[in-house]
Amino acid sequence: MTEDIIRVEGLSTRFFTEQGQVNAVDDLDFRIERGEVFGIVGESGSGKSVTARSLMDLIESPGRITDGEIWFNDAELADSVAEGNEEAVDGDFVDLLSITEQQRTALRGTSFSMIFQDPESSFNPSLTVGEQLAEAVEVQQRASANPRSTKAKTQTADYSFGNYLLSTMLPSQRFVTDESRERAIELLELVGIPDPVERADEYPHEYSGGMLQRAMIAQALAGEPDVLVADEPTTALDVTIQAQILDLLDELQEENGMTILLITHNLGVVARMCDRVGVMYAGEIVERGTLEDVFDDHVHPYTEGLLGSIPDLASAGGRLQPIGGNVPSLLDHEMGDRCHFADRCPKAMDQCLEHPPEYAAAGSDDHTVRCVLAERSYDEQDSLPTGYFDETERPAGDKHEDPDRSAGEPPEERTQPQTTIDEVGGESR
Ligand code: SF4
16 A cells, blocks of 8 residues: 555635635645645635645745644654754654744755746746756755765865855856856756757756746756656646647656646646645635546536536537536634535535534545535535625625526536546546
């Protein structure tokens, strides 16, 4: 049986703004197995990226993680932390939220690395790509010199003050070592950049979008991380380049046995890349399971809605079924204590006016759903009256007309086309 590398328990991340408290991530539970690709999927504003940043300890003011634990499986780290902080350790797992900021920072790049949505803003335009990659290599080497590091496998460069001074006096002398530059070129080659020796001396603006995304992946690999967090890694790219980048991630994951947390709004990407998946809505994971659980045996109407809004190439001419309405405000005083999807849900019932707990779907602990339909079947008799939420919750001027409901008619159950994994371009892994 595959062991877990990460266990997230009760994670909540909030932002304290002038408008009020924003519950960006609320009481999340999920686990990631070592060597798998775990996907988090949902619309913009569902809390996916905040989840990724929480894992990377990159939440900035006015946000902060307010609750929960992030357990990371690293026996060497556990031994080292246990000496002074026993409570932060459980077997080989260490709670990253219970160790010092310095210890967490040392893990970034070496144990965890991240690739972001927008590679252009991740590179310094005044330095060559090769210099920036070599710097990333050197930063990781410094981290490796840390006696707690599990990565002490690269040689230490000469970071003496004399070398730094030399680099400022002689323009040709770069403050990166030859070894780091060679490693930077190797990394460019690894991610499929043609002519890596020449390309290393080019500036970011000389790279195409796809090449820059590859360079960012190379940068993330500089520290040979155990977990790669990829936040919408293909969003800014055209379809052909998207496919190339996904192929690259797939190859790197298989060759290095790396664990990937993939954040995306695209179910086609999930179907193609992921082993297991969490569907996120309004800061919560509303359905979680294997790819087959979520695509073929889903329970949550939001999952059904996401699948129904994917174009189905097999039935050309058919109409897409978008999910009506918008993602809700995550302001605490506007969220209410009911199912957060209720005002968009075609199956909303009286019972949904209470916040549903997380249920095990079909008795499987690995397939969980935050919806009453995991415990009972839908009965049209129990449906809320048409316009219920318009009248009870929405301010004037912010009313959403659901095109599927005519005035005076009972709410109809939307029939979503059942998109399977194969139809959206993926295969069960
Ligand atoms: S709990 Fe009710 S409103 Fe919420 S998703 Fe399930 S059926 Fe729809």
